[in-house]
Amino acid sequence: MxxxxxxxxxxxxxxxxxxxxxxxxxxxxxxxxxxxxxxxxxxxxxxxxxxxxxxxxxxxxxxxxxxxxxxxxxxxxxxxxxxxxxxxxxxxxxxxxxxxxxxxxxxxxxxxxxxxxxxxSIKPDIYSESQAIIKNISGDISFKNVSFTYPDTGIQAIKNISFELKAGEVLAIIGKTGSGKSTLANLLLRMYDIDKGEILIDGTPIHQLNLENYRSQIGFVPQEVFLFSDTIARNIAFSLDEMDMPKVEQAAKDAAVYHNIMEFDQQFETFIGERGITLSGGQKQRVSIARAIINSPQILIFDDSLSAVDTKTEETILNNLGKIMRHKTSVIIAHRVSTIKNADKIIVLDDGEIAEIGNHEHLLTKKGLYFDLYEKQLLEEEQIS
Ligand SMILES: Nc1ncnc2c1ncn2[C@@H]1O[C@H](COP(=O)(O)OP(=O)(O)OP(=O)(O)O)[C@@H](O)[C@H]1O
Ligand SMILES: [Mg+2]
CATH class of the missing domain: 1.20.1560.10 (ABC transporter type 1, transmembrane domain)
Incomplete structure (x- = not known):
């Protein structure tokens, strides 16, 4: 009841x-x-x-x-x-x-x-091994023939995926809904262990890294934004051990949400959620982005995190990210070509497999899935304007 x-x-x-x-x-x-x-x-x-x-x-x-x-x-x-x-x-x-x-x-x-x-007495499936390695990662990511099947549904979401990403590069992932983009992000966070293949972070298999230490170096903006019923400042400073207002403000500026926050009566002390005000979808998304970048993570993962902001704000955020994430690794999942066209590497996922890989220009010359997507979105934009 x-x-x-x-x-x-x-x-x-x-x-x-x-x-x-x-x-x-x-x-x-x-x-x-x-x-x-x-x-x-x-x-x-x-x-x-x-x-x-x-x-x-x-x-x-x-x-x-x-x-x-x-x-x-x-x-x-x-x-x-x-x-x-x-x-x-x-x-x-x-x-x-x-x-x-x-x-x-x-x-x-x-x-x-x-x-x-x-x-x-239930033991978690994902745990650090006793001799797990604690280290500061630089952000090289390598997937080698990775396959993954969700144990509870038996759906094979990732099939034989391989790619390499050097620290400092931006990887973009695009693809139809249900093609396995979020699953890939979750595997990178080691929310699940893979069935086949290897994920290497700086050359070390991901399961040999100390889980807590590894995850603390990643900034993750999940597809479904979740904010706590707390003040905006404490939501943004979630990963910090101590409240650090200058850092919080800088993160809010980089996530292009600072001006929105300053318009509230209590500014950063505004309560959100059940006990306070309700943020708009785009504001929530940007607070969630601020939370991810505040600690300047070595690897940043955006799971469709710019879907609820307009293209101009998107550009501002991406520009800021370019500065924050210099020499660090970013993985950006998106549906719009406009979000990802400047990425160093673009993966087009289709039904769990890599259909195409390369940069924007390279993929356009291939005239495949990516090209079709680009044409279609360009056409839509023209129709709107
Ligand atoms: N927690 C889960 N348990 C079982 N199956 C799942 C789970 N999450 C996703 N799946 C399945 O895995 C497949 C890939 O899902 P995923 O969420 O990775 O897609 P996506 O590319 O992120 O889609 P979208 O663009 O809609 O976010 C889907 O068929 C989905 O049903
Ligand atoms: Mg998803």
């Missing part, structure tokens, strides 16, 4: 915009009905059980008095014996009842503890 309510409130805007309030209300009534009938059956058992217990206790006293009465009349015991016996038995009733109660409590706790232990 509570998960139903939680989901309904989280998705309240979707529910209202589709006018599904009645159905959701009916769903909640059904959930409540289920909870009610479950509770009622428990209460029914209890309603029978407790009076029955009291009845048994009462009956035992009556039997004792009756049998004892007979014995007294036969002169075998005195009336005092019976009174004594009943008082002792009554004094015993509560401890015995408690014993039963405590036993049932212990059993319930044991069952819960077992489930908690099962959960706690």
């Amino acid at each position: 509570s998960s139903y309510v939680q989901e309904s409130f989280a998705g309240i805007r979707v529910i209202k915009s589709y006018g599904r309030e009645e159905q959701i209300r009916a769903g909640f009534a059904k959930e409540s009905e289920g909870y009610k009938s479950e509770s009622l059956s428990l209460v029914k058992v209890q309603a029978l059980f407790y009076p029955f217990m009291l009845l048994m206790i009462g009956l035992s006293t009556i039997i004792t008095v009756y049998m004892g009465g007979i014995e007294v009349m036969e002169g075998k015991i005195t009336a005092g014996n019976i009174a004594e016996f009943i008082i002792y038995v009554n004094q015993l009733t509560f401890p015995v009842m408690s014993l039963g109660w405590v036993t049932s409590l212990i059993q319930r706790a044991a069952a819960s503890q077992k489930r908690i232990n099962n959960f706690l």
Whole structure:
């Protein structure tokens, strides 16, 4: 019931915009009905059980008095014996009842503890090896015949991919939706371990690197922006150990979101999320970019992170990135050719495979997938203007 309510409130805007309030209300009534009938059956058992217990206790006293009465009349015991016996038995009733109660409590706790232990004993699939290497990476990336299948769905999202990227270069990835771009980004972050092939970072296999140390040197802007219900400053400074306002402001400037923030009444101290204001899609995306670049990472990954900003802002951000990411490695995933045309290397992904690879000019002369995409987007732009 509570998960139903939680989901309904989280998705309240979707529910209202589709006018599904009645159905959701009916769903909640059904959930409540289920909870009610479950509770009622428990209460029914209890309603029978407790009076029955009291009845048994009462009956035992009556039997004792009756049998004892007979014995007294036969002169075998005195009336005092019976009174004594009943008082002792009554004094015993509560401890015995408690014993039963405590036993049932212990059993319930044991069952819960077992489930908690099962959960706690699960080992994460991705972990640092004991002799994992801690080092400052420079950002050379090399994929060698990498294949990856999602274990839970069996979908092979990456098929036999190879490429090399030197520190300081910009790699762009473009391709149809579902072609495996985000999967590639996740593999680079080692969110999953690959099935076949090798990913080398500065020549070291990725699984031999200390996970925490490696990830701390990467800036990642995920496709689905997530910001915490906190101030803008603390969201941007998320990866810093200590708040450093000049750094936060610089990151906001580089992500071209500084002016938006300064327009809010409380500026960087503005609360966002459930307890504060709601940022626009493009503002969220740029706060997320600021969070990724604040620590000047060695490798920066943008997963479709410029999709919600206009082309002019996009250009500003890319220009700034050019300065921040000099001598460092950037991986930019995009749908628009305009975002990536200046990249050193462009990979066109198709169904998990590399369909084309090369720079903008090279790919245009090939007149393949990239060329088609470019023509189409150029045409669309002309139609708009
Ligand atoms: N967590 C997951 N578990 C199982 N399968 C997944 C998971 N994430 C993605 N997939 C599958 O892997 C394939 C590639 O997905 P991916 O998210 O990499 O595509 P994409 O190129 O990033 O698409 P888009 O441009 O829409 O973001 C898809 O078929 C998708 O269904
Ligand atoms: Mg994606």
